[in-house]
Amino acid sequence: xxxxxxxxxxxxxxxxxxxxxxxxxxxxxxxxxxxxxxxxxxxxxxxxxxxxxxxxxxxxxxxxxxxxxxxxxxxxxxxxxxxxxxxxxxxxxxxxxxxxxxxxxxxxxxxxxxxxxxxxxxxxxxxxxxxxxxxxxxxxxxxxxxxxxxxxxxxxxxxxxxxxxxxxxxxxxxxxxxxxxxxxxxxxxxxxxxxxxxxxxxxxxxxxxxxxxxxxxxxxxxxxxxxxxxxxxxxxxxxxxxxxxxxxx
Amino acid sequence: xxxxxxxxxxxxxxxxxxxxxxxxxxxxxxxxxxxxxxxxxxxxxxxxxxxxxxxxxxxxxxxxxxxxxxxxxxxxxxxxxxxxxxxxxxxxxxxxxxxxxxxxxxxxxxxxxxxxxxxxxxxxxxxxxxxxxxxxxxxxxxxxxxxxxxxxxxxxxxxxxxxxxxxxxxxxxxxxxxxxxxxxxxxxxxxxxxxxxxxxxxxxxxxxxxxxxxxxxxxxxxxxxxxxxxxxxxxxxxxxxxxxxxxxxxxxxxxxxxxxxxxxxxxxxxxxxxxxxxxxxxxxxxxxxxxxxxxxxxxxxxxxxxxxxxxxxxxxxxxxxxxxxxxxxxxxxxxxxxxxxxxxxxxxxxxxxxxxxxxxxxxxxxxxxxxxxxxxxxxxxxxxxxxxxxxxxxxxxxxxxxxxxxxxxxxxxxxxxxxxxxxxxxxxxxxxxxxxxxxxxxxxxxxxxxxxxxxxxxxxxxxxxxxxxxxxxxxxxxxxxxxxxxxxxxxxxxxxxxxxx
Numbered sequence: 242x243x244x245x246x247x248x249x250x251x252x253x254x255x256x257x258x259x260x261x262x263x264x265x266x267x268x269x270x271x272x273x274x275x276x277x278x279x280x281x282x283x284x285x286x287x288x289x290x291x292x293x294x295x296x297x298x299x300x301x302x303x304x305x306x307x308x309x310x311x312x313x314x315x316x317x318x319x320x321x322x323x324x325x326x327x328x329x330x331x332x333x334x335x336x337x338x339x340x341x342x343x344x345x346x347x348x349x350x351x352x353x354x355x356x357x358x359x360x361x362x363x364x365x366x367x368x369x370x371x372x373x374x375x376x377x378x379x380x381x382x383x384x385x386x387x388x389x390x391x392x393x394x395x396x397x398x399x400x401x402x403x404x405x406x407x408x409x410x411x412x413x414x415x416x417x418x419x420x421x422x423x424x425x426x427x428x429x430x431x432x433x434x435x436x437x438x439x440x441x442x443x444x445x446x447x448x449x450x451x452x453x454x455x456x457x458x459x460x461x462x463x464x465x466x467x468x469x470x471x472x473x474x475x476x477x478x479x480x481x482x483x484x485x486x487x488x489x490x
Numbered sequence: 491x492x493x494x495x496x497x498x499x500x501x502x503x504x505x506x507x508x509x510x511x512x513x514x515x516x517x518x519x520x521x522x523x524x525x526x527x528x529x530x531x532x533x534x535x536x537x538x539x540x541x542x543x544x545x546x547x548x549x550x551x552x553x554x555x556x557x558x559x560x561x562x563x564x565x566x567x568x569x570x571x572x573x574x575x576x577x578x579x580x581x582x583x584x585x586x587x588x589x590x591x592x593x594x595x596x597x598x599x600x601x602x603x604x605x606x607x608x609x610x611x612x613x614x615x616x617x618x619x620x621x622x623x624x625x626x627x628x629x630x631x632x633x634x635x636x637x638x639x640x641x642x643x644x645x646x647x648x649x650x651x652x653x654x655x656x657x658x659x660x661x662x663x664x665x666x667x668x669x670x671x672x673x674x675x676x677x678x679x680x681x682x683x684x685x686x687x688x689x690x691x692x693x694x695x696x697x698x699x700x701x702x703x704x705x706x707x708x709x710x711x712x713x714x715x716x717x718x719x720x721x722x723x724x725x726x727x728x729x730x731x732x733x734x735x736x737x738x739x740x741x742x743x744x745x746x747x748x749x750x751x752x753x754x755x756x757x758x759x760x761x762x763x764x765x766x767x768x769x770x771x772x773x774x775x776x777x778x779x780x781x782x783x784x785x786x787x788x789x790x791x792x793x794x795x796x797x798x799x800x801x802x803x804x805x806x807x808x809x810x811x812x813x814x815x816x817x818x819x820x821x822x823x824x825x826x827x828x829x830x831x832x833x834x835x836x837x838x839x840x841x842x843x844x845x846x847x848x849x850x851x852x853x854x855x856x857x858x859x860x861x862x863x864x865x866x867x868x869x870x871x872x873x874x875x876x877x878x879x880x881x882x883x884x885x886x887x888x889x890x891x892x893x894x895x896x897x898x899x900x901x902x903x904x905x906x907x908x909x910x911x912x913x914x915x916x917x918x919x920x921x922x923x924x925x926x927x928x929x930x931x932x933x934x935x936x937x938x939x940x941x942x943x944x945x946x947x948x949x950x951x952x953x954x955x956x957x958x959x960x961x962x963x964x965x966x967x968x969x970x971x972x973x974x975x976x977x978x979x980x981x982x983x984x985x986x987x988x989x990x991x
Contacts (some may be wrong), residue, residue, distance in 0.1 A: 290631035314651030
């Protein structure tokens with residue numbers, strides 16, 4: 242079972258869209274896939290039309306009072322399941338802090354699902370917290386959407402510095418440009434130059450398009466309702482990169 | 491992905507299914523797709539090895555989707571579904587896999603020991619018009635999937651995490667009049683085709699029948715087996731069709747010879763040579779099959795040589811087999827064979843239809859007398875065999891053992907109880923030893939003859955001849971080992987006692 246996390250320190254950069262679309266593409270490729278929506282805002286949960294509720298809340302999961310498997314909900318798509326968000330996740334840091342093995346608790350919670358899933362996709366809230374450390378330590382790949390702004394590079398550096406400071410094994414950081422507006426020269430320039438200049442930025446550009454916003458209306462991955470759109474093509478290219486990084490056939 | 495719970499199938503007439511769907515609409519938004527024809531073809535060997543092992547393998551095709559091979563228990567349950575890549579080079583199988591090597595990798599392990607060298611053939615087929623759909627909650631989320639297998643089956647498929655909805659939907663359709671149907675789709679297909687592979691057939695042999703009638707019925711059964719194997723042999727579907735055909739011929743030949751007193755002398759005088767001709771016609775290809783089937787194991791056992799050293803031998807065997815098969819097929823398609831088949835069946839049917847109550851002795855009387863005599867003909871010469879006895883004594887004993895074995899098979903419905911079963915078991919053990927002894931010798935001689943032929947034709951490199959030498963030596967060791975086992979095996983057989991008197 243491989244774990245990929247859609248994660249950045251900064252919010253509003255397309256993490257949830259990335260997690261949801263990649264998970265759908267992975268499942269469509271035949272992988273048994275689980276999305277865990279760790280963000281109390283529950284964006285991924287909403288997009289999959291699941292009620293954002295986990296019996297006993299995040300504390301019950303973290304403390305082991307309730308196995309993670311019990312919280313799993315089937316989505317409308319074959320081979321794709323979801324652990325929904327719960328508003329109680331806003332205190333997940335505190336719950337983790339109170340638990341044993343607080344720094345790699347998340348990985349331990351996922352371990353019993355090893356035989357059930359080929360891939361777990363974590364949709365994470367922004368920030369640098371104890372939950373972030375759990376996410377980083379529990380993942381094989383950190384998928385980092387970057388909006389095309391110089392400030393984003395600073396955030397990426399902060400993130401890579403944070404990862405480098407953690408004990409091994411560390412995940413591979415895979416950053417890509419997200420929400421790129423082709424009409425803006427600065428966006429076009431950064432989209433062209435960044436992958437050439439940095440090893441941790443791959444040459445995949447997810448455009449800023451209305452069809453991505455449309456996900457909230459359709460309540461489905463863009464790869465489902467607009468499979469031929471430029472956004473779907475970009476997510477497919479990103480999935481190809483991730484699949485290769487994870488050595489998934 | 492587990493934990494969604496088992497799907498439930500309900501059945502009723504089409505009106506009740508419509509009523510059930512209406513009832514579901516009262517609680518859920520029900521969405522349905524357009525109907526799709528789902529064609530399932532279950533594949534099995536000619537002798538239904540998969541079915542007997544409790545397995546069902548379905549090649550499933552739905553328009554617009556890739557074909558899938560599904561392997562699961564005959565009575566339903568978790569199935570292993572593997573995408574199939576139809577091989578368009580095999581139009582005779584509709585592109586489906588035939589031999590173990592053709593199967594996708596994930597199916598080879600579970601099916602290998604079951605299927606062995608046999609070919610997969612279409613066994614039963616079912617095309618169903620299926621309307622798939624879903625029950626949605628107020629978020630528009632699928633909470634139960636459904637499949638209406640038109641006209642009269644409704645399948646409810648739970649979604650993980652929505653067990654309450656699945657239970658509620660099941661209660662609703664039951665209340666509407668549908669009944670649970672625990673038959674698997676495979677069982678439904680069998681029933682629709684009127685097939686019952688588990689049906690127990692009445693034995694041809696019955697103690698109270700006149701012996702002539704009983705023997706004719708048994709021979710008709712062998713003729714059915716022969717005919718069932720005929721097309722597969724001609725088409726070379728797999729090696730075991732020819733094997734089955736030969737077994738049917740050998741059994742018929744032995745029955746005619748051993749039970750001649752229960753049959754009209756003129757029929758015996760005609761059928762004996764015909765059956766011998768048929769047996770001889772089939773021998774060369776079967777002998778070559780035995781060598782070819784044994785090659786991978788022989789190659790794996792080589793100590794000095796490498797497996798690839800035997801490739802010229804495999805090529806040599808395949809070339810001779812192709813030639814011999816042409817002769818075999820000519821024989822099986824000949825007017826002579828057709829005449830034999832038609833006359834043999836007509837004569838046997840006439841004999842089997844005799845209703846004269848006074849038509850000679852009963853089967854039980856004749857059978858037990860023959861069994862006792864055949865048993866004596868194994869025990870007496872067998873007890874005289876010593877380590878110094880010539881090989882021909884063991885070969886002769888094997889023939890007598892085969893005769894006893896065939897009689898035991900023919901008259902098995904007359905034999906009941908543990909004693910008879912033990913006797914058959916020990917005879918099998920003895921025949922196995924004698925078979926290994928004789929086959930070791932015959933096959934070693936054949937390997938030497940092949941080496942000479944290949945050398946003369948210039949097709950055998952030195953490494954191949956050396957590897958063949960290893961095989962011949964191995965066969966010789968095999969023969970010696972069998973000879974050493976003989977005394978103990980024979981003792982066990984003799985101790986088990988003869989058939990009841």
